[in-house]
Amino acid sequence: MIARIKTKGIAMNPLTIIPLVIFLGFAQQQSSAKIVAWNENIPSSLKPFQNNVQTLANLTQDNILIYAQIPQKTSIPTLKTNSAPTVKFTSSAILIPANTQEVQKLLLDYQHYVGLFPTLKTAKITEQTANISQVKYKVSIPTPIPVLNFNENVTIQHQLGQNSLASLVIDAPIPYAVGKFEWFRVNDQKTLLTLTQWGDLNQPKGFIFSKILNAIPEVKLGIPSGSNAFILESIKRKFSNNKVNNLQPGQFPVLALNAEQLEKILELSRTTSHPFSFVLPQTSVPYTHGREKMRFSTTYQYFPQSNQQLQKWLKPSSYQSIFPRQIKKVTLADVNTQEQDAAFKVSVGLGVLNIPFDFKMHFNYPNANENIFYANGGDLKYLKGQTQLIPNNTGTLLKMTSAVKIDEKAPFLLRSMRSLPYHDMLPALGANAVFVQKTQKLK
8 A cells, every 4th residue: 555654744664765775775874894693594586486496487477576484493593592593485586588607707896786676875995804894885866855855875695606696684773583585597698687585574674664664564465575576676677678578458477377277376475475476567558648558566365265255345335444554445336236435535544744645446346255455536536456266175365466566647745656666556556465465364
């Protein structure tokens, strides 16, 4: 769900800003640190696919693929109380039209991360051995209010391994975080690049960041997906431009998945209890005034319940129970037996900050296991989505596809969010992940 944080002219979307924190962090004070002894114990992204590169590559296609791994122990030497915690990693994958040597060269060129990752301003190697480097980064995100600008530093320790680059956060407001790139040859001019990472969101530092997570704890459910997508999208754009697929009126992008792949998605979502997501290529969506480019994400979540038990979550009347802290009022108007209009009033308090958000949506119900929705008023002009319940012998696979785009004529506070990185991609992806996981927690 998108919201605007309102205070004398600033608008920020937590699901757009926070992914930057996980990868690069925002440290309050920074000094050079000595290299930390660390035997990285991060699972391979291929582990859920029986270490088969081609299986994951075939599933990834032209998309960004994001999935969770089962909980496992890892090594976090910066944790003083428990340096070997059991955590749940999130992995992601893309296919790059380049050989593995080119991909490795890019990932090891830390100083040229500037220009690769949006908002990153400087990168300086402060400590280095044969295969280990500590790098001090500076991140800058301007806002309409100077006191709320992000101009911070972070130090990350990078360790080169066999076709992998592991990273350990040394000092940042997300003080305990690790990640690992891996690259695999698909053919001479195609590489499967993956990223597996985890960050402790329960011990944040920094006033604004802590306030956001305390006021909107649901955001934590979307951060792993958003963080992985932010990083891989930046790298993907380095090697190729997003192709644009033209959609017809009422059409949604289609994932070409066979029965075996769909069963694998169901299995991974069931065993991890987490969503399995695709960030799809750019699309062109027809509107009455012309076409608009929009970025859809598709998220799958397994539920042990039958599809009949889940049908209530297709109705906007249930959304207030999913987001009781944010949605203050839902007003419904039946158009006919298969169509319904809904008006939502949302409010989130962050102490000195206030988040008001009003939007209107139209829902269509082609059958008992599906809804189609789109914005028809309020603060959002471009929002389209579809939710489907796919019955299975052991339960139901919920599939949600959505896209959100803020138009140039939106209210000022909301429109200012367009200056943030990937504002057309991360909110829908994060909202999908939050929605399906919140729903899963409700009986």
